[in-house]
Amino acid sequence: MKQLKERILSDGKCFPGGILKVDNFINHQMDPCLMREMAKELAKRFEDHSINKVITIEASGIAPAIMVGDYLNVPVLFAKKKSPSTMENMLVTEVFSFTKNRTYSVCVSGDYLTREDRVLFIDDFLANGNAALGILDLVEQAGARLEGMGFLIEKGFQSGGAELRGRGIHIESLAIIESLDDCVIKLR
Numbered sequence: 788m789k790q791l792k793e794r795i796l797s798d799g800k801c802f803p804g805g806i807l808k809v810d811n812f813i814n815h816q817m818d819p820c821l822m823r824e825m826a827k828e829l830a831k832r833f834e835d836h837s838i839n840k841v842i843t844i845e846a847s848g849i850a851p852a853i854m855v856g857d858y859l860n861v862p863v864l865f866a867k868k869k870s871p872s873t874m875e876n877m878l879v880t881e882v883f884s885f886t887k888n889r890t891y892s893v894c895v896s897g898d899y900l901t902r903e904d905r906v907l908f909i910d911d912f913l914a915n916g917n918a919a920l921g922i923l924d925l926v927e928q929a930g931a932r933l934e935g936m937g938f939l940i941e942k943g944f945q946s947g948g949a950e951l952r953g954r955g956i957h958i959e960s961l962a963i964i965e966s967l968d969d970c971v972i973k974l975r
């Protein structure tokens with residue numbers, strides 16, 4: 788998506804270890820106009836699927852997910868990183884965080900993810916695919932069906948894209964980073 792690619796090149800910053808910082812329009816300060824356009828594009832790319840729920844993981848997936856949910860006119864469920872003592876019928880999985888270099892549990896209530904659900908996973912980044920695989924596990928535990936996964940930015944030099952596409956999952960990414968070598972942002 789042209790608008791996003793231009794914004795990554797103008798405002799994105801590289802950090803050692805292959806981290807792309809997009810804090811001034813996605814991950815800290817957010818640009819709602821760009822977010823709306825990105826959500827519209829993702830919703831369009833999945834319009835042939837019959838999706839009845841969008842799912843994401845807190846915190847950075849929530850903003851794009853809620854806008855995609857708005858376009859698709861379906862509820863948006865976010866997996867929580869802390870399990871509330873009040874959560875009923877809890878489904879739990881483990882996710883390794885690429886940016887924080889640690890494993891954490893995420894949970895959703897089985898009251899909101901059921902075998903009736905055909906879900907679209909939305910997240911800001913696809914790197915090694917750990918968050919995506921955690922969500923897939925929750926979807927399978929619930930007996931729901933995964934219709935696809937949409938990302939704002941895919942890091943094409945990490946393994947997640949190939950792993951998920953290899954499983955036959957419909958993956959859409961609005962911008963793919965070819966490399967961040969020498970802290971230069973190269974787009975595919």
Ligand code: 5GP
Pocket residue numbers: 805806807808809814847883884885886910911912913914915916917918919942947
């Ligand atoms: P994965 O689970 O695919 O390995 O990593 C995806 C998650 O890690 C995303 O939810 C995102 O929050 C975070 N992440 C991975 N790589 C980057 C990056 O280069 N920049 C930022 N801002 N977040 C990233």
